Amino acid sequence: MAALQVLVIGAGSIGRRHAENLASLGAEVTLISWRGYSAQLLATRLAAGDVQGVVIATATQIRLELIAACGASNVPFYVEKPLAFQRDELALIAAAAAPVAQRSLIGFMMRYHPAFCHLASSDLSAIYRFGFEIGHDVTQWRQNRKFSESYAAKPTGGGVLLDLCHELDMAACLFPNLALAGVDSLGHAGYPGVDMSSQIRLTSGAATGDVAMDYLAPVSTRRIALRGTDMLYDFDLITGRYAVTGQGAQVLDFPFARNDMFLAAMADFLALAQGHAPSAVEHLPRFDLALPSCALIAKAWEARRFIGTIAKDIP
DSSP: OOOOEEEEEOOSHHHHHHHHHHHHTTOEEEEEOSTTOOHHHHHHHHHTTOOSEEEEOSOGGGHHHHHHHHHHHTOOEEEOSOOOSSHHHHHHHHHHHGGGGGGOEEOOGGGGOHHHHHHHTSOOTTEEEEEEEEEOOGGGOBTTBOGGGSGGGSTTTOSHHHHTTHHHHHHHHHSOSOEEEEEEEEEOTTSTTOOSEEEEEEEOSSOEEEEEEESOOSSOEEEEEEEESSEEEEEETTTTEEEEEETTOEEEOOOOOHHHHHHHHHHHHHHHHTTOOOOOOTTOOBHHHHHHHHHHHHHHHHTEEEEEEOOOOOO
16 A cells, blocks of 8 residues: 655644654655645645645644635645634634544644543543643753744744643543633733733633643743542643542543654544544544634734733743
């Protein structure tokens, strides 16, 4: 059987990672930079019939035209998160993607994290409060790159809420039909309109909670805290300590390598693109199934209320 031909658009670190993982899974990969490329060139390439899948790893604000080209050519795609930061744009993307929505994926790779999978398969009906937290020092942005040169430094499509939205997606998966109660953000004088810290308040009817993310923490943090009438969950995804106390207290062990999540997502994308069954992962981030998370992310971004600024030197 011939290898699936996959085009990866976006040659940054995440695009290169996807290309390497796809190749390791047996796909024939072409990696191109968005610079000098266009939706028209993509449409021409897709019309030629020599591409069976597209990975979109570009800046958020230029994804609509690429997704529209895939939808028009009936070619499935994998698109990085966040899908959109405005609900009007999200509606246009959803409509354009409709022909291939059930064969495409959104890059919510944390759904493949074994700790999240454990929670997703657990009975959380007794949970009355939840908290998701992620933070890291933005001055240590990326290897050999400054924050000011990144997509996240732009007022349109940038900021911590969009960049670190995996936590908001996980909350939406574990607690369906979340309602947004408010978003408080801190900005920076050097980056108008860019949130450096955001706290999102949420309710689900039976539980309340928040999702907090920031670019300020001197030490990287990533935690999930769930409080229930029968169990308390305290998961530290940085140190790998996963404690459950209450009825049947235990400390869990979830050994894994970070790239395992990316590999699993790409394997599911290849399966869907070829019409095969994907893995049995809870909350498969299939395009049509992941739209509620995308809607919550866009709504939260639009609802940001800047309550102050931080003085940290951010080059």
